[in-house]
Amino acid sequence: MSQSDTFFDYKHIWHPYTSMINPIPCYTVMSAKGVYLKLKNGKNIIDGMSSWWSAIHGYNHPILNKSLKKQIKKMSHVMFGGITHPPAIALCQKLISLTPNKLDCVFLSDSGSVAIEVAIKMLIQYWQSLGQKRKLFLTIRNGYHGDTFAAISVSDPKNSFHKIYHNLLPKNLFADAPISSFHKDWNTSDITSFKKIIEENAPKIAGVILEPIVQGVGGMNFYHPTYLKKIKNLCKYYSIPLIFDEIATGFGRTGKMFAFEHANVVPDILCLGKSITGGTITLAATLTSRNIADTISKSETNCFMHGPTYMGNPLACAAANANIKILNTNQWKTQVPNIEKQLLKKLLPLINHPYVIDVRVLGAIGVIECSRLINIFLIQKFFVKNGVWIRPFKKLIYILPPYIITNRELNKLTNVILEAFNHHALFI
Template identity: 40%
Template sequence: MSLSPTTATAVRPSTCPPPPADDLIRRDRARLWHPYASTTAPGPLQAVTDAEGVRLTLTDEAGVSRRVIDGMSSWWCMIHGYRHPVLDAAVHEQAARFTHVMFGGLTHAPAVQLAESLADLAPGDLDRVFLADSGSVTVEVALKMARQYQISRTQAVGGRLTRTRFAALEGGYHGDTLGAMSVCDPVTGMHAAFADSLPRELFLPRPPRLGAAPEAVAVWADRVRTVLHDHRDVLAGVICEPVLQGAGGMWSYDPEALRVLREVTHAYDLVLVVDEIATGFGRTGPLFASEGAGIVPDVLCVGKAMTGGYLTQAAVLTSDRFARAVSAGPQRALMHGPTFMANPLASAVALASLELIRAGAWRAQVPRIEQRLAAGLAHLTDSPIVTDVRVLGATAAVELDHPVDPWIAARAALDAGVWLRPFGRLVYTMPPYIVTDDDIATITAAIAAVVHAEEAR
């Protein structure tokens, strides 16, 4: 029998204890498919039974429980930590009103206030906001915006549309949906199996590393200017991760490269899309990495930390001028509409997360994390298997001369009291901003433990 609104009673959270970890993992293996994982040869699995602050309580298949530091911020999004009282309150307060409504023809306070807050924080004139479901979706939307901008521009002069392709940086990563995959590195990325299904885009050389000689940056800039000049009539835009490439290799590069891309895209009326899904909201030092480089893109993608990791939501920001140009095209609208766009719960908690960012504690936290990570990892350059140690803001990556065994690495890190998720040749961390100096010391010791485990292999 269904309950009417007048007879329904509030559902209280279950007080039953969670199932034993071994049973939970067994049931998981029977039904779930994990990211970048095999169902026939799955690796070790940990059950999360609690999370608070920067710590996770994990239990393995043998029933061994550990309380460890989350050195990954749950893939870089839990910048304020777990169970933050301000974010918890935002979710509960909005849930007591309504949890979701469609955004076609309707609006609500959390979405409007969030858009206002994002526009206020964003660099330059990026004051028009499209709220999307995830980082990959923002990239899809941004690519559509660029295409529609060029369609509108071509229509205005009565020409024939030729600007349909995109240029991206080698080593870049922008998501796992088809459009986003097309601008990920086709050689070193994760999507080679889909190459024949993707548009063939143009790839610019990876910029010189942060701290490279000015001469190296100048050589790179000359190459990029030449390539973009030669392809100016077929390109709709350029997309890049500013200053720090994330899942494509944790590569930090000279901000001058970003300024060159802005200069050339301006010159040829190409749309510059900056993907700050990983770098936004203070991760590299400034609030936005592009702002730290002194440029304002045409389109800005943000996500991950925007909600403090509580719910999936992301945003695409552009100027009202750019939005008007898109809207003047033959479609008369931006051709995208996610079902869960501007979800009220996600919008409410994102607004609360931005208020914490606006309070500014991260401005002292991120430089402190950078200093401590650099000091704690410097000695690893002496390892015969370490080829590089890179630290920028609240990020650090240790690159080895061979691929890391993910299970050996995870076990070594857990034994040292930290959850890490290495990939490729990298052992890296992007901790929550609230980590203490002692937490950072534990994280750097865990990374060293992984390196030593790899030395012993």
């Protein structure tokens, strides 16, 4: 890769959440294996982000690679309208077996944001099938559900990622986010805001949508399982369907296969994505109950009005099947608690640093909430120089390492984070 290629990238390629006038410099990755990214200059750096939650088994995993190679010899893609194929059938069987019995209808799509769009459209059409025009959705503040328009409409309107669009979007209902953290005592007042809103608006609400237990880039908060139980009880009482967005947390990240298992509750619709293929290729799924699927199917249109071109992509389904095969060996049940234990040991002492407000750890997720904004350009340069890849945002430094990371590799990740707090110039 030449210098001119790097310059072309800088001038012409628009990277996520980046200015085209003054973009944050990108680091060129030439290959990846295990937990390491190999840069253009030959340097290997440890990936602390699992490529945004997805590469849970690391890179170039032989089982995942084998599944892709085997499938591509047969077909890489075929339309899903009027056609089916073994990889999709096998995947849907596996997803149904992994999830609660209530979730027995699967709609495949090609990204997490689309899985959310599908869930929202499902419930709008569900209520129309019942003769009701419900369009409002109830959620909580500090949430994030994706970058497409319906997903933005149920993400926190004050979130800086999306606030410029909110005057163009449907006005949904936002309750106060819970303040009771996962590891501390339950505060009964946490449910007050949500309870008041659902009581006053129940006949207009099409559905409730939440990220269970872990709120992602809206603040990386881990809330109390009792809150989820209270939400479920209120939804059941008012007969309002409940959507869980497990796109980031699904497949073991929090120490459970799905984060909602911490509260022992079951949604009416479940959205999955990110790590569903082990970080190899994009895919998502929206699972729902037979009742919702049948009600939609009895509507005036006789079908659900959605159909992505790459829905049920055979290559992606093959990778997802291989990913679930790896998960079913249950190694993650040892790997994730080991990561959690080491993150607690290494990161919790930072709570005494003057730049740190809070340290949070759950499963294979570690979060440091800072009192100052982080200089993203300088801190990424610092991290790469010291052999790790971590991408903070705003005032948060967080890591989501691949499950296969060794104690030594994780120790390097956390040590570099600790060292960063000795450099005041990295904070604004």
